[in-house]
Amino acid sequence: MVLLDGKKTSADIRKEIALEVEELKKNNKKAPHLVAIIVGNNGASITYVNAKVKACKEVGFESTLIELPKEISEQELINKINTLNNDKFIDGFIVQLPLPEHINEENIIMAINPDKDVDGFHPTNIGKMTLNLPTFIPATPFGILELLERYKIETSGKNVIVIGRSNIVGTPISILLGQKRNVGNATVTLTHSRTVDLPKITKQADIIIVALGVPNFLKADMVKEGVVIVDVGITRVEDTSKKNRFKLIGDVDFKEVSQKASYITPVPGGVGPMTIAMLLKNTLLACKRK
């Protein structure tokens, strides 16, 4: 079994990006500037956004964190987004999800200028992605493609099963892997809560991508020998032995499934760090496009 080491791969990518930023600066060009907006005080979201901002600094980007109170109205948030849309010193920005219940996520995503939507969530960018046109690919699916590519895992002609149909992961990765592209040309099945007899389907899979948010969901008796496993789950579970009092649990029962897998991502240290690296990649792209 080979570990798909997202931590190391992400560090390699960040080094490559840092070199490009140095090159830009040498040529008297401005460093890319990413802004992250966070609304409210969801612990996990704060951790993720801080990690994104820190990663920006490490590769030589400029970054700004905008923290807004959870009571902010939808219109006030849209006004903030419009300011960023019109600020020529900002290459890209993200609004960390989830948002408080009184704010409609769709309205917020729709307000972002697609040229600055480095999360790739705007319908214009999802549409371009679906048509295999140049765009910002959402960071988590983009990270999965990059991880498979760097570990030279063949996808062409393979049976891929995606578990979970979220807009951020399951749906886009199922579209991407079916496309005629470098890491693609797979036969993809998108499964979800209404799927009948999931184990029968997952046992046929050469590659399984699990993005459900249900800890230890995928068990060894659901997979075949030699399967490639990509675990996108990162559920926080209380663990009083840890300094920060929680640990992260993936959607795959790693102990069991790693006995049968040929390749598998760990949690943490698999897909998570790749997401951050690909957000940086999208921000660099946004900057270069201008």
Ligand code: GUN
């Ligand atoms: N929440 C969980 N993943 C993401 C992400 O990739 N981007 C944003 N903006 N919010 C998220």
